[in-house]
Amino acid sequence: KLQLSLAIIKPHTVKNPVALTYIRNVLKNKFVVIKTKRLFLDKSTAANFYIEHKDKFFFNRLVTFMSSGYIDLHVLGHKNAIHLWRKMLGPTKVYKAQFEDPYSLRGMFGLSDTRNVAHGSDSLTSAEREIKFFFPEFSFYEWHSSN
Ligand code: CMP
Numbered sequence: 001k002l003q004l005s006l007a008i009i010k011p012h013t014v015k016n017p018v019a020l021t022y023i024r025n026v027l028k029n030k031f032v033v034i035k036t037k038r039l040f041l042d043k044s045t046a047a048n049f050y051i052e053h054k055d056k057f058f059f060n061r062l063v064t065f066m067s068s069g070y071i072d073l074h075v076l077g078h079k080n081a082i083h084l085w086r087k088m089l090g091p092t093k094v095y096k097a098q099f100e101d102p103y104s105l106r107g108m109f110g111l112s113d114t115r116n117v118a119h120g121s122d123s124l125t126s127a128e129r130e131i132k133f134f135f136p137e138f139s140f141y142e143w144h145s146s147n
Contacts, residue, residue: 005075005121008072008119009072009118011068012069012115014069016109031077031084033076035075036073039070045067047059075131081127092116098110105117105118
């Protein structure tokens with residue numbers, strides 16, 4: 001049974017050909033990439049996506065950054081997609097990624113706690129919400145009845 005997760009490749013990574021090529025290869029080799037699209041978020045869509053962080057000190061910074069350039073979205077399938085993608089990303093905080101998991105994507109390509117390369121869903125519930133948010137036509141019902 002294939003679990004689903006959402007990967008968001010953040011604006012600074014989309015602009016970095018070395019990182020982007022590396023990540024695309026990793027995704028192709030480790031996951032079934034079910035859907036892909038490139039979007040330019042406006043601030044209100046970015047704020048809505050990150051609504052659970054609305055009271056955090058970094059919320060404005062995060063929303064401004066996420067609407068500063070194109071992002072790439074990938075719906076990933078794997079029997080352990082959520083954990084595997086987050087493991088490959090490494091710790092959210094870049095200093096931690098660089099010290100504790102230097103070959104993780106954030107360890108290698110992270111620039112700051114905001115510009116931390118990419119996003120990954122953190123649970124089944126958030127994966128479903130996030131995939132529906134960006135791919136409203138995607139049918140979980142059909143997916144789970146055929147996979
Ligand atoms: P992401 O996985 O997209 O989910 C929430 C984002 O908030 C996170 O990655 C970071 O980009 C950002 N974030 C989390 N903690 C901090 C922080 N301490 N300072 C700035 N940005 C942060």
